[in-house]
Amino acid sequence: xxxxxxxxxxxxxxxxxxxxxxxxxxxxxxxxxxxxxxxxxxxxxxxxxxxxxxxxxxxxxxxxxxxxxxxxxxxxxxxxxxxxxxxxxxxxxxxxxxxxxxxxxxxxxxxxxxxxxxxxxxxxxxxxxxxxxxxxxxxxxxxxxxxxxxxxxxxxxxxxxxxxxxxxxxxxxxxxxxxxxxxxxxxxxxxxxxxxxxxxxxxxxxxxxxxxxxxxxxxxxxxxxxxxxxxxxxxxxxxxxxxxxxxxxxxxxxxxxxxxxxxxxxxxxxxxxxxxxxxxxxxxxxxxxxxxxxxxxxxxxxxxxxxxxxxxxxxxxxxxxxxxxxxxxxxxxxxxxxxxxxxxxxxxxxxxxxxxxxxxxxxxxxxxxxxxxxxxxxxxxxxxxxxxxxxxxxxxxxxxxxxxxxxxxxxxxxxxxxxxxxxxxx
Amino acid sequence: xxxxxxxxxxxxxxxxxxxxxxxxxxxxxxxxxxxxxxxxxxxxxxxxxxxxxxxxxxxxxxxxxxxxxxxxxxxxxxxxxxxxxxxxxxxxxxxxxxxxxxxxxxxxxxxxxxxxxxxxxxxxxxxxxxxxxxxxxxxxxxxxxxxxxxxxxxxxxxxxxxxxxxxxxxxxxxxxxxxxxxxxxxxxxxxxxxxxxxxxxxxxxxxxxxxxxxxxxxxxxxxxxxxxxxxxxxxxxxxxxxxxxxxxxxxxxxxxxxxxxxxxx
Ligand SMILES: Cc1ncc(COP(=O)(O)O)c(C=O)c1O
Numbered sequence: 001x002x003x004x005x006x007x008x009x010x011x012x013x014x015x016x017x018x019x020x021x022x023x024x025x026x027x028x029x030x031x032x033x034x035x036x037x038x039x040x041x042x043x044x045x046x047x048x049x050x051x052x053x054x055x056x057x058x059x060x061x062x063x064x065x066x067x068x069x070x071x072x073x074x075x076x077x078x079x080x081x082x083x084x085x086x087x088x089x090x091x092x093x094x095x096x097x098x099x100x101x102x103x104x105x106x107x108x109x110x111x112x113x114x115x116x117x118x119x120x121x122x123x124x125x126x127x128x129x130x131x132x133x134x135x136x137x138x139x140x141x142x143x144x145x146x147x148x149x150x151x152x153x154x155x156x157x158x159x160x161x162x163x164x165x166x167x168x169x170x171x172x173x174x175x176x177x178x179x180x181x182x183x184x185x186x187x188x189x190x191x192x193x194x195x196x197x198x199x200x201x202x203x204x205x206x207x208x209x210x211x212x213x214x215x216x217x218x219x220x221x222x223x224x225x226x227x228x229x230x231x232x233x234x235x236x237x238x239x240x241x242x243x244x245x246x247x248x249x250x251x252x253x254x255x256x257x258x259x260x261x262x263x264x265x266x267x268x269x270x271x272x273x274x275x276x277x278x279x280x281x282x283x284x285x286x287x288x289x290x291x292x293x294x295x296x297x298x299x300x301x302x303x304x305x306x307x308x309x310x311x312x313x314x315x316x317x318x319x320x321x322x323x324x325x326x327x328x329x330x331x332x333x334x335x336x337x338x339x340x341x342x343x344x345x346x347x348x349x350x351x352x353x354x355x356x357x358x359x360x361x362x363x364x365x366x367x368x369x370x371x372x373x374x375x376x377x378x379x380x381x382x383x384x385x386x387x388x389x390x391x392x393x394x395x396x397x398x399x400x401x402x403x404x405x406x407x408x409x410x411x412x413x414x415x416x417x418x419x420x421x422x423x424x425x426x
Numbered sequence: 427x428x429x430x431x432x433x434x435x436x437x438x439x440x441x442x443x444x445x446x447x448x449x450x451x452x453x454x455x456x457x458x459x460x461x462x463x464x465x466x467x468x469x470x471x472x473x474x475x476x477x478x479x480x481x482x483x484x485x486x487x488x489x490x491x492x493x494x495x496x497x498x499x500x501x502x503x504x505x506x507x508x509x510x511x512x513x514x515x516x517x518x519x520x521x522x523x524x525x526x527x528x529x530x531x532x533x534x535x536x537x538x539x540x541x542x543x544x545x546x547x548x549x550x551x552x553x554x555x556x557x558x559x560x561x562x563x564x565x566x567x568x569x570x571x572x573x574x575x576x577x578x579x580x581x582x583x584x585x586x587x588x589x590x591x592x593x594x595x596x597x598x599x600x601x602x603x604x605x606x607x608x609x610x611x612x613x614x615x616x617x618x619x620x621x622x623x624x625x626x627x628x629x630x631x632x633x634x635x636x637x638x639x640x641x642x643x644x645x646x647x648x649x650x651x652x653x654x655x656x657x658x659x660x661x662x663x664x665x666x667x668x669x670x671x672x673x674x675x676x677x678x679x680x681x682x683x684x685x686x687x688x689x690x691x
Contacts, residue, residue, distance in 0.1 A: 005558070015527055015554050017485050019579035019604055021586065161491060162481060174484045179605040181581065278528045279482065281554075291504045292532030294481040 006195020008315035014194040016174070016281045023181045028196040030101050035203065040096065047092050051125070052082050054207065058215035063342035064355075068362030068371070074224070075345070075375040076212045076240060083121050085114040085348060085377030086208060086236045087189060093204035095122035098185040105129040105184040109173045111138055111166035111232065112303035112350060113145025114377055115189030120154035122187075130154040133172040135165035138302045145381050163296040166232075166306045170280050190233025191310035194281035198310050205239025212372055213243045224372035226251040226361050230353040231324065232268075232303045234310035236376035241322060251323070254313060255357035257299030258326030268297035269326035270309045271317055279308040285317075300329040300385065301349035303377075331356040333389050336379065348377035349385065429520045429548040430573055430596035433472050434631040434652060443648035443688040445470060446633055447681065448524060448657035450477035451510045452502030453493040454668060460513040462664050465674045467519035470685025473653070474514045475551060476507050478525035485526075485553040487608030489658040493665060504529050508545040515546030522575065522596075524551040530563070539566035549573030549596045557593035564593065577601045578624055580616050591628035597653060600624060600634045608658050610637030618650050644687030654688050 034040040048054035065073040078086035110116030116132040123130035136158040162168040177186040229237035231254040244250040259267030270285040277286035287295040287307035299305040316322035335356035479494035514521035573596030602617030635655030667676035
């Protein structure tokens with residue numbers, strides 16, 4: 001099975017219209033040649049160093065770790081990259097490939113807006129036209145990033161079809177691609193889609209785990225015991241997992257969005273209730289009904305609000321090499337607030353799921369357990385959602401100072417306490 | 427012999443192309459969608475593509491997306507399409523299904539092939555399943571006497587044209603332009619060229635789709651292809667007719683115009 005094209009066991013493959021196959025072949029050939037061409041890899045390394053700001057630091061967070069059962073917690077600081085999340089690693093690689101293939105336009109989907117911002121940034125840097133598709137619901141909860149993309153010269157197209165979130169943005173990007181494939185590259189933002197995307201995007205993110213491995217060894221002299229990452233499509237997780245895959249002592253744990261709780265049905269926990277199927281070109285786990293219709297996903301974090309997941313994660317899960325757990329909205333928000341107040345670091349809501357997971361894993365593990373967390377992005381884009389969640393908006397000057405860390409003052413709760421994401425739509 | 431082989435032989439004897447009409451099952455609801463398909467069969471469509479409404483139709487433009495959303499909102503279930511297939515067969519047209527892969531995968535490819543064959547279906551067009559990934563479906567279709575129908579596109583290499591047409595039974599779906607479903611003002615020179623390239627690697631009938639909406643376009647395509655596929659224009663005529671209180675009138679009128687188009691020579 002594994003030797004079939006672009007397969008991870010039974011997962012992966014190419015479930016797309018024939019019209020796209022030629023472009024996928026072209027891309028696969030271009031990336032294979034580029035990765036073996038020092039001119040390409042050196043240019044990418046130069047951009048990582050001079051433009052993105054790599055290597056990103058590894059930060060130990062002892063005050064945060066006091067809440068993690070005596071574990072030592074290290075954060076891989078992808079939040080400190082230019083544009084503020086890991087997404088830039090993959091974007092610069094694919095943008096260079098776009099130029100190499102002689103195409104002049106990139107399109108992208110975006111959920112939280114981080115991938116869209118990174119794509120708009122690279123397009124500006126390399127003089128490419130850029131169109132970003134974004135679910136209408138996400139344009140409202142990540143309004144700041146919509147403005148950022150437009151400032152960078154990108155066209156942002158809100159998608160109101162279906163659930164008006166990331167999955168619908170991907171549908172629309174695929175429709176654009178099949179129509180304009182001759183001069184357009186689809187700069188897909190995560191480790192899913194048809195082959196070669198899952199492999200290629202993972203390879204552009206490997207740098208996260210490669211750096212973290214060496215940085216951690218320099219501090220502790222060894223490997224981490226556990227590596228934690230949030231899993232939307234799964235790119236930041238694959239990026240940090242990959243270096244440790246063949247180290248059997250290292251536990252790999254991915255955290256999916258449990259939304260309002262897996263039992264409520266309003267979540268994005270593909271590995272809790274999803275089943276194998278096909279979506280967006282890949283065979284993988286999908287939130288779907290009895291008829292194979294895709295179910296709507298939910299999460300306070302737009303970047304994790306997606307009903308499917310990269311096929312390599314499906315494979316890691318089924319083979320037992322990695323485990324996946326849901327983290328609910330309120331646990332993620334608690335961890336978000338805790339990192340803000342104990343370490344002065346404002347994480348992305350997506351990354352807050354990995355932090356909550358690290359707290360959970362730490363409390364369940366022996367003291368001294370070394371936990372490496374991928375802090376995939378920074379939370380500037382989420383300030384409004386968090387302010388609503390914790391009731392920090394308006395004229396009330398007391399809310400910010402009062403209350404326990406990470407608790408949500410009930411008197412300041414949004415109107416719809418069970419649908420916090422909607423709370424910001426007004 | 428599959429019903430598709432018979433219908434193309436008949437059309438060839440009559441010196442014309444076949445008219446293939448796409449309509450989604452369940453749109454606007456099950457009963458009305460069956461009546462619409464019967465009307466189209468009675469008015470001159472030779473083959474009816476029974477579309478399976480799906481939440482993520484990435485090969486479809488806005489008209490068919492909206493129809494799928496409406497069908498799903500009205501409670502469409504995949505098994506309901508078997509009623510459409512039976513109705514089409516009873517009305518004397520050849521039913522084939524058009525479906526994205528996940529609903530079929532979920533149903534179980536073999537169970538689906540069995541039930542489709544029992545309902546009188548002749549085959550299935552799979553817009554997001556290429557032969558490379560279709561081992562399971564091809565085996566299921568073969569064992570139940572159904573035609574697997576794959577798409578070729580202007581971007582297909584000669585090697586892929588040969589491989590894809592070799593995997594097809596019944597006919598080959600020639601997607602004439604790069605893009606999604608929807609009406610277009612011109613069908614494009616690319617269609618003729620792709621038909622020529624495909625002819626050089628297969629003897630199967632070649633049916634051209636994507637963009638045809640008028641009798642004149644149907645006549646143009648019929649001059650170089652074995653079948654003319656019309657989708658969005660018919661879906662719009664059905665939806666607009668019902669919304670405007672004109673019933674199936676506009677759908678019948680358009681079908682008659684297209685049926686006349688494929689008979690012009
Ligand atoms: C900061 C951040 N982390 C994580 C994700 C989730 O994506 P992935 O699972 O591909 O890393 C996103 C997506 O928007 C993001 O912006």
